Amino acid sequence: MSETLRLEIQQLAHGEGLTLPAYQSELAAGLDLLAAIPEDKPLILEPQSYALVPTGLAIALPPGFEAQVRPRSGLAAKHGITVLNAPGTVDADYRGEIFVPLINHGASAFTIRRGERIAQMVIARVAHAELVTVATLAPTARGSGGFGSTGR
Secondary structure, three states, X not given: OOOOOOOEEEEXXXXXXXXXXEEOOOOOOOEEXXXXXXXXXXEEEOXXXXXXXXOOEEEEXXXXXXXXXXXXXXXXXHHOEEEOOOOEEEOOOOOOXXXXXXXXXXXXXXXXXXXXXXXXEEEEEOOOOOOOOOOOOOOOOOOOXXXXXOOO
């Protein structure tokens, strides 16, 4: 069972009229983020180009949490549109607008219109690490086997 977290959200002037991020199913992990671009100026992402897409939102995460901005699987699978730095991180002390850096890996231009669902935002707990320098690390069965060491 997931926990419910109270999250303060500010809808900026250019985001007014858009619905707030929402979960699309009962057990969905991510809230869908919408494009807050002008109605009369859709954004055309040419193949291999990218753009920062505004959401018209700012949030106030509590300490110990982050917001991860992730691609929407449908846009990626059907059109080659994905989040350039996936997952992007919104830190708990950031209070500016959330932007989504989208890239078009597809073969055709893709038009993004106002209010279109462009990414999803997952709220996650964060643990801060205390780094402790040691001479050697405890051994494991895997050891230092890296890329592809456990199979294809």
